[in-house]
Amino acid sequence: xxHLLSAADLDRPTAIQVxxxxxxxxxxxxxxxKKLPTLRGKTVVNLFFEDSTRxxxxxxxxxxxxxxxVINFAAxxxxxxxxxxxxxxxxxxxxxxxxxxxxxxxxxxxxxxxAYCGWVDxxxxxxxxxxxxHPTQALLDAFTIRRHLSPGGVRRVGxxxxxxxxxxxxxxxxxxxxxxxxxxxxxxxxxxxxxLGAEVTLVGPPTLVPIGVEAWPCRTSYDLDGVLAxxxxxxxxxxxxxxxxxxxxxxxxxxxxxYMHFYGLDARRIARLPEHSIVxxxxxxxxxxEISADAADSPRSVxxxxxxxxxxxxxxxxxxxxxxxxxxxxxxxxxxxxxxxAAR
Amino acid sequence: xxxxxxxxxxxxxxxxxxxTSRSDGSTLVLGDGDIARALTRIAHEILERNRGxxxxxxxxxxxxxxxxxxxxxERLAAAEPGIDAARIIGSLDVTMxxxxxxxxxxxxxxxxVLPPGGIDDKVVVLVDDVLFSGRTIRAALDAISDLGRPSxxxxxxxxxxxxxxxxxxxxxxxxxxxxxxxxxxxxLVSEIDGEDAVTIQGGHR
Amino acid sequence: xxxxxxxVSPLGGAPTDLxxxxxxxxxxxxxxxxxxxxxxxxVVDGSGLVALPGLVDLHTHxxxxxxxxxxxxxxxxxxxALGGFTAVHAMANTTPVAxxxxxxxxxxxxxxxxxWADVFPVGAVSVSLAGEQLAELGAMASSAARVRVFSDDGRxxxxxxxxxxxxxxxxxxxxxxAQHAQEPRLTAGAQMHEGIVSAEVGLQGWPAxxxxxxxxxxxxxxxxxxxxxxxxxxxxxGGVEIIRWAKSRGINVTAEATPHHLLLTDELARTYDxxxxxxxxxxxxxxxxxxxxxxxxxxxDIVATDHAPHPREDKDxxxxxxxxxxxxxxxxxxxxxxxxxxxxxxxxADVARVLSVTPARIGRLEQHGRPLAVGExxxxxxxxxxxxxxxxxxxxxxxxxxxxFGGRELPGRVVATFLRGKPTVLGGAPAREAxxxx
Numbered sequence: 001x002x003h004l005l006s007a008a009d010l011d012r013p014t015a016i017q018v019x020x021x022x023x024x025x026x027x028x029x030x031x032x033x034k035k036l037p038t039l040r041g042k043t044v045v046n047l048f049f050e051d052s053t054r055x056x057x058x059x060x061x062x063x064x065x066x067x068x069x070v071i072n073f074a075a076x077x078x079x080x081x082x083x084x085x086x087x088x089x090x091x092x093x094x095x096x097x098x099x100x101x102x103x104x105x106x107x108x109x110x111x112x113x114x115a116y117c118g119w120v121d122x123x124x125x126x127x128x129x130x131x132x133x134h135p136t137q138a139l140l141d142a143f144t145i146r147r148h149l150s151p152g153g154v155r156r157v158g159x160x161x162x163x164x165x166x167x168x169x170x171x172x173x174x175x176x177x178x179x180x181x182x183x184x185x186x187x188x189x190x191x192x193x194x195x196l197g198a199e200v201t202l203v204g205p206p207t208l209v210p211i212g213v214e215a216w217p218c219r220t221s222y223d224l225d226g227v228l229a230x231x232x233x234x235x236x237x238x239x240x241x242x243x244x245x246x247x248x249x250x251x252x253x254x255x256x257x258x259y260m261h262f263y264g265l266d267a268r269r270i271a272r273l274p275e276h277s278i279v280x281x282x283x284x285x286x287x288x289x290e291i292s293a294d295a296a297d298s299p300r301s302v303x304x305x306x307x308x309x310x311x312x313x314x315x316x317x318x319x320x321x322x323x324x325x326x327x328x329x330x331x332x333x334x335x336x337x338x339x340x341x342a343a344r
Numbered sequence: 345x346x347x348x349x350x351x352x353x354x355x356x357x358x359x360x361x362x363x364t365s366r367s368d369g370s371t372l373v374l375g376d377g378d379i380a381r382a383l384t385r386i387a388h389e390i391l392e393r394n395r396g397x398x399x400x401x402x403x404x405x406x407x408x409x410x411x412x413x414x415x416x417x418e419r420l421a422a423a424e425p426g427i428d429a430a431r432i433i434g435s436l437d438v439t440m441x442x443x444x445x446x447x448x449x450x451x452x453x454x455x456x457v458l459p460p461g462g463i464d465d466k467v468v469v470l471v472d473d474v475l476f477s478g479r480t481i482r483a484a485l486d487a488i489s490d491l492g493r494p495s496x497x498x499x500x501x502x503x504x505x506x507x508x509x510x511x512x513x514x515x516x517x518x519x520x521x522x523x524x525x526x527x528x529x530x531x532l533v534s535e536i537d538g539e540d541a542v543t544i545q546g547g548h549r
Numbered sequence: 550x551x552x553x554x555x556x557v558s559p560l561g562g563a564p565t566d567l568x569x570x571x572x573x574x575x576x577x578x579x580x581x582x583x584x585x586x587x588x589x590x591x592v593v594d595g596s597g598l599v600a601l602p603g604l605v606d607l608h609t610h611x612x613x614x615x616x617x618x619x620x621x622x623x624x625x626x627x628x629x630a631l632g633g634f635t636a637v638h639a640m641a642n643t644t645p646v647a648x649x650x651x652x653x654x655x656x657x658x659x660x661x662x663x664x665w666a667d668v669f670p671v672g673a674v675s676v677s678l679a680g681e682q683l684a685e686l687g688a689m690a691s692s693a694a695r696v697r698v699f700s701d702d703g704r705x706x707x708x709x710x711x712x713x714x715x716x717x718x719x720x721x722x723x724x725x726x727a728q729h730a731q732e733p734r735l736t737a738g739a740q741m742h743e744g745i746v747s748a749e750v751g752l753q754g755w756p757a758x759x760x761x762x763x764x765x766x767x768x769x770x771x772x773x774x775x776x777x778x779x780x781x782x783x784x785x786x787g788g789v790e791i792i793r794w795a796k797s798r799g800i801n802v803t804a805e806a807t808p809h810h811l812l813l814t815d816e817l818a819r820t821y822d823x824x825x826x827x828x829x830x831x832x833x834x835x836x837x838x839x840x841x842x843x844x845x846x847x848x849x850d851i852v853a854t855d856h857a858p859h860p861r862e863d864k865d866x867x868x869x870x871x872x873x874x875x876x877x878x879x880x881x882x883x884x885x886x887x888x889x890x891x892x893x894x895x896x897x898a899d900v901a902r903v904l905s906v907t908p909a910r911i912g913r914l915e916q917h918g919r920p921l922a923v924g925e926x927x928x929x930x931x932x933x934x935x936x937x938x939x940x941x942x943x944x945x946x947x948x949x950x951x952x953x954f955g956g957r958e959l960p961g962r963v964v965a966t967f968l969r970g971k972p973t974v975l976g977g978a979p980a981r982e983a984x985x986x987x
Contacts, residue, residue, distance in 0.1 A: 001450075017452065020452070020453075021452070021453050024437070024453040024454075024455065024456075025453075027455075027456065028440070028456075031490070031491065033490040033491075035490075036440045036441070036490075037440070037441055037486065038439075038440040038441070038442075038445065066440075085862070085866055085870075086866060086867055086870075087865060087866065105867065106869070107867040107868060107869035107870060108750060108751035108752050108821075108868065108869065109750065109751070109752070109821030109867060109868045109869075110867040112821045113821055113866075113867050113868075117865075129751070130751050130752075130869065131751040131753075132750060132751025132752075133751070184751060187749070187751065210747075210748040210754075211743055211744065211747075211748060211754065211756075212743075212744055212745040212746070212747060212748025212749065213748060214745075215745045215748070215749075216748075319440075319450070319453075320450055323445045323446070323450050323451075324445065324446060324448065324449050324450040
């Protein structure tokens with residue numbers, strides 16, 4: 001895996017490989033010594049054009065736990081400012097000897113341009129681009145779901161039990177609720193979760209469901225209560241921006257009260273979920289808008305665990321992208337796992 | 345019997361196998377009977393050297409070191425009263441401590457599971473199928489130091505084929521097999537491959 | 550210097566000879582042949598070449614004054630000549646905006662000085678293209694530039710009252726309002742066509758209805774005030790249908806399509822390469838098919854390039870930061886040939902109609918788009934329809950590299966272009982006759 005730009009870059013075996021690797025990484029994070037020497041000598045650059053302390057720290061932690069060197073580059077990039085262009089910044093990184101660039105950018109397609117325009121030849125990992133994709137978020141969401149739910153929707157017992165290693169999400173039903181139109185998390189999750197065998201239903205007000213969704217491998221509904229009545233195994237709430245309500249933000253829905261009433265997850269709605277269902281949120285949450293405090297803190301909520309799983313998943317991604325690459329150099333040709341003359 | 349030497353010599357009490365040709369063109373070096381006898385001998389050597397198995401822990405290195413470790417554990421339990429095989433066997437994946445990852449396509453990471461009693465103050469016997477350059481064992485020593493502090497670390501291998509690149513030697517050896525570097529030694533175990541055998545291929549045998 | 554064009558096929562018809570002298574076609578056929586060997590006559594071997602009236606582009610961006618880093622009148626008209634054009638209409642969205650007699654006269658004079666093609670400046674409809682107040686359309690019409698086409702292109706005249714006033718006002722001097730149909734509020738922040746592709750790639754959509762709704766409103770307005778309307782760069786199937794309906798009711802509307810809307814679709818946006826970012830955007834195959842049908846059946850009257858050069862830094866970046874627009878003067882004829890002539894949907898005579906005769910008529914040009922007959926101005930283009938060439942963005946004459954056809958092999962090469970009897974292009978390369986700028 002040279003780049004990870006989109007959930008669509010992964011096929012089912014590769015996605016399961018990432019999740020299984022993340023499971024091993026998670027096991028190492030339970031030890032007293034959490035650090036591994038695996039990526040020693042590699043340099044990972046966090047190139048964040050959007051403020052995001054949480055995701056940046058998660059990638060930074062992941063890289064450091066694998067003994068890679070981390071450089072944080074917080075570039076102020078608005079779509080109109082040309083002072084520090086993406087191309088110039090990328091070429092500066094190349095000069096720094098970056099082995100991998102983790103990029104978050106407000107423009108959809110920026111990681112794609114970075115990976116394929118010929119400005120740099122490092123590996124590129126997409127940490128969120130515009131409204132397009134956020135593949136590591138979808139991977140950690142899939143990992144979290146797999147840890148808790150076995151196919152058929154039975155909740156797994158305890159941390160020592162079988163955590164689904166080697167398998168997918170076949171037969172599980174996931175509902176994703178909120179501003180689908182502007183959500184890169186939704187796009188990545190629809191692709192990844194359905195590829196792993198889950199049935200995905202998107203729920204939101206009609207103004208926030210994109211034209212073209214009919215081509216996606218999922219169902220859509222405007223009726224949250226109706227979808228909850230079908231007993232989904234996992235409920236994923238998406239962040240809704242208050243600014244989208246006003247005329248300046250596009251007037252997508254009339255008021256917070258109306259949004260909460262129809263699409264908010266509160267204690268009443270949680271109570272109607274089956275015993276085993278889990279509640280998820282990519283964060284940061286608007287407590288009181290898309291999710292009430294009761295729901296966020298309920299025992300079904302795995303929101304805090306998602307953050308920890310994020311580190312393990314990002315460790316797995318960094319390992320799979322970088323471990324096979326000579327420091328600062330090109331990727332070797334693919335060969336069989338039993339390479340001849342492999343030193344033992 | 346004393347522990348195996350660092351320099352490979354020919355035959356340490358195991359009868360030379362018939363060197364029959366197999367269907368894939370490789371030569372059989374050890375058959376299933378030879379392997380069973382070697383493991384029994386190693387188990388007894390472990391007990392003799394450590395004066396019993398009271399503080400001994402076996403860590404198999406995935407993939408094939410693991411079933412070999414289980415079989416050694418069963419033999420220790422059979423020979424020594426009071427030993428529960430399940431409580432002395434574990435696995436140690438060393439992938440993340442290797443120093444040669446960039447030379448090959450990315451490896452899958454195996455599981456590391458320590459026995460219930462941990463490894464602190466125990467004698468850890470690493471178990472692997474083939475000892476070659478020694479880099480795997482070096483990585484294993486690094487991995488162990490992140491997991492705990494054993495009182496001693498010993499090494500048991502089914503085959504020692506020479507060509508060490510680091511100052512590492514095995515304490516217990518099933519067969520010393522002098523090879524040239526371009527020959528390929530394969531260990532097959534019934535738990536994974538459906539049969540027990542050690543074969544060699546390539547070179548001028 | 551006179552020029553004898555030997556064995557050319559006028560509009561693809563039977564081969565004959567044309568004699569160009571003193572800016573006029575002085576002889577056709579045997580009379581022309583007789584001039585071979587006379588002093589002062591240069592013979593041009595035209596065997597196998599199609600002769601067309603010099604092409605006329607109703608929609609070009611020459612960028613001067615203001616954005617000479619992208620294109621100048623000199624480089625833009627040279628590109629036009631190499632593409633077979635003898636006349637181009639230069640859009641008004643320059644810096645300063647062409648909304649006064651002074652600016653349009655400046656552009657007109659720079660065009661004459663460069664001498665590669667006649668430049669007919671387009672006047673802005675509203676002051677500074679702000680869409681609030683009518684610009685001095687009358688002054689521009691009576692200026693030396695004799696402006697007849699008015700457009701806020703780049704922007705839509707979205708205020709219905711302003712559009713009504715403009716449509717009424719230009720009647721006094723037989724002008725036409727050329728509308729860039731794009732409802733601004735429905736397309737705020739839009740990056741590409743709104744559809745299946747935009748939903749997947751995460752780029753904000755430009756819905757077809759934003760073009761169709763303005764076209765519908767404008768054809769009804771123009772019927773009401775009895776003026777004439779020209780719809781620029783039609784890109785939607787719905788837009789073509791509305792124009793077809795309007796013409797069936799006798800409404801005085803003409804329409805244009807660009808070469809790229811005849812060929813390219815929104816699937817190209819998956820590459821995130823901003824060379825495919827254009828306004829109006831590339832749309833679906835259904836829309837492309839409808840535009841082709843419209844051009845074939847006359848619903849769409851002309852092909853216009855909307856040649857929009859941009860400097861490298863405005864395209865060598867992420868999509869959202871890139872400028873909208875594609876160059877097209879040097880590839881237009883080849884694209885039309887590939888899509889419409891080589892597929893049998895149009896003849897060379899149709900090509901002359903959509904790329905020369907009709908645009909000249911809409912722009913009220915007297916010297917261009919004329920028949921290839923004795924006494925007519927010698928604005929002639931010679932095309933080798935059998936030639937094939939590969940588009941290299943670095944080797945085009947336009948000052949900018951943003952062509953969406955880079956690397957493509959296209960049919961048809963312009964071999965010669967004559968502007969009032971003097972060659973601007975000979976042997977496929979720029980030509981200069983001594984004393985041309987007299």
